Amino acid sequence: MHFGASPEMFRRAKLLREVLTPAETRLWAYLRANQLRGYRFKSQHPIHTFVADFYCHTARLIVELDGDVHDSTEQINHDKNRTFVLEDFGLTIVRFRNERIFLDIDRVLSEIATHLPKIPPTYPHGVTPNPLKGAFS
Secondary structure (H helix, E strand, O other): OOOOOOHHHHHHHHHHHHOOOHHHHHHHHHHHHHOEOOEOOEEEEEEOOEEEEEEEOOOOEEEEEEOHHHHOHHHHHHHHHHHHHHHHOOOEEEEEEHHHHHHOHHHHHHHHHOOOOOOOOOOHHHOOEOOOOOOEO
16 A cells, blocks of 8 residues: 555655645545545555555555646656656556646546546445545444
8 A cells, every 4th residue: 555655755745744735635625535436535645755645545546736846847757757656556647737626626526536446445344435424424
């Protein structure tokens, strides 16, 4: 699940969870507490030498949000390398521009959902998510 992430990566992820960007905060409001088709996402999740914006272990799915900082040639190359490494672990990475989170959240959520298995996840001891609240009932 963490693919050998170091204690430093866990510390970094914890700090990043405390200062989510506005776009991350908005998307997290829709992903947290198993709200998207019952799948559990984690925010700012350490994986190997990276911190994923959002990660669903069951679907092996990473969701990344990109702001203007991702437009530089250096950052584009860094992101390509990061994607290559993470895909080598068998993970799927989907990226969205920050603007889409504010302008088209329904379509963003639909696109994320296309990467989730059709069979909903199972939970231990008969616990299932409450479809109305997205939390466990």
